[in-house]
Amino acid sequence: MENDAEFWARYRGISSKLRRRFLRKPNLAEAGEQFGHLSKELKQQDCLQYAGFCSLAQARCEQAVMNGLGEAETLTEAARLLLRAEVDNWTLHLPSLQEALQSSCNAFNCAIKVYTELRQTTMAASLCLDLAQSLKLMGKDGEACVFFRRAAELQYETPFASLHSLGQAASCCLLTHDYEGALTLYTTMQQVAEEKAPRLPGNNAPVGAFQDIIASNEISRVLLLMLVQPPPQHLAPEHARTLENYAWSALDSPGHARSQCLPEELFILLQSVVMACQEKDVEALRVLQKELWPLLDKNQNDILHLLICEMGHPSGLGY
Structure with a gap:
């Protein structure tokens, strides 16, 4: 032309x-x-x-x-x-x-x-993902999050794809510092994965890729709960149950409280993180960070790093 x-x-x-x-x-x-x-x-x-x-x-x-x-x-x-x-x-x-x-x-x-x-929901979801990825590329993470979530809704018949889209949306929330939004999305992922996961006969433990998703989401949720610190009156029941597993009282009965999806070493390290946060012990968190670093993904390491930075700030986290 x-x-x-x-x-x-x-x-x-x-x-x-x-x-x-x-x-x-x-x-x-x-x-x-x-x-x-x-x-x-x-x-x-x-x-x-x-x-x-x-x-x-x-x-x-x-x-x-x-x-x-x-x-x-x-x-x-x-x-x-x-x-x-x-x-x-x-x-x-x-x-x-x-x-x-x-x-x-x-x-x-x-x-x-x-x-x-x-x-034709598969095609509709594909378009949501196309746009979301491009928006994220251009640094428009908030807008991208909307379309990742929309894709997840359209992928309800394919749980793995839906969980992946929700994970992408949660990553966008972290990039925009919307930690409560990320916590909500990880909780939704946890609920979907637990509902769809095949179970072992006997102990009813989830298996396969769903087990990995549940474990990863529990780690993210615990770290975000430590960062966000919602007041008790606003603490959702599912979040309260999660924190109960990592409370001081759980030390006496680790077999009962410990998540079925987390290795014992990782569970104990996370439990130590929760206790260090409750005691406002920044130095203990820094020591735990070194041990946890190779065991966590990028987003989880970023949350832990931010948690330590916030706790080390004079204003603290308001515990």
């Missing part, structure tokens, strides 16, 4: 075919096809934002002729083109008012809605 004026002239030329004329209905199919051809031409010329606008116009034509699948497909194409345009600007550090990103998010939302109405 040589210039903006040429594009808009062709765009308006096609749009004029959509106007109602006396005793004549607009030829929606022809206009949609022409918008599609123009979009492909612009895409080949790397004019992604204009190509996206043409795909949006094509989607409106598909909607007008009641072609739900065609509408969803063209909305998806528009959303991805506009998102690519915004990511390219971001990668090159070009100034941007983010109109393409806003238009892309709107198109993604519309496509997700249409696919959901068509009962």
Whole structure:
């Protein structure tokens, strides 16, 4: 496309075919096809934002002729083109008012809605993840969290995929310092994993990958509870039960209190972290950090590090 004026002239030329004329209905199919051809031409010329606008116009034509699948497909194409345009600007550090990103998010939302109405939840969830990953790449972790959570809701029939999306959402919460939100998400993951996990006959312990998920989430939840320190009157029952396992009284009966999913050494180290927090013993936490570091994932190590920093601050954590 040589210039903006040429594009808009062709765009308006096609749009004029959509106007109602006396005793004549607009030829929606022809206009949609022409918008599609123009979009492909612009895409080949790397004019992604204009190509996206043409795909949006094509989607409106598909909607007008009641072609739900065609509408969803063209909305998806528009959303991805506009998102690519915004990511390219971001990668090159070009100034941007983010109109393409806003238009892309709107198109993604519309496509997700249409696919959901068509009962194609797998495709809808995939679009949520596509947008969430790109938003996270651009440092928009709060916005990304919304779409990771939405993907998890759409993946209810595939627990592993849903748990992975919830984990991504929790990571976004940590990056935005929304520790209560992260705690809520890890708790939801714990409940889903415990509900779906296959169990060993006899001791009813979870097995397989679900066991690893439950163990990882328990570690994250304990560390976040130490960081957030919700007041007793606002402590959720499931959080109270978790903390009871790590209380002083649990030392006398480790076999009864210890989580079935955590190795004994790790459980004792976490129990020591809880007691060190209760005693406001920063030096003990620093010693425990060295032992726990190789046993925790990145997010958990970050939480523990923040916990030590906060406790070492003169204002403390308000225990």
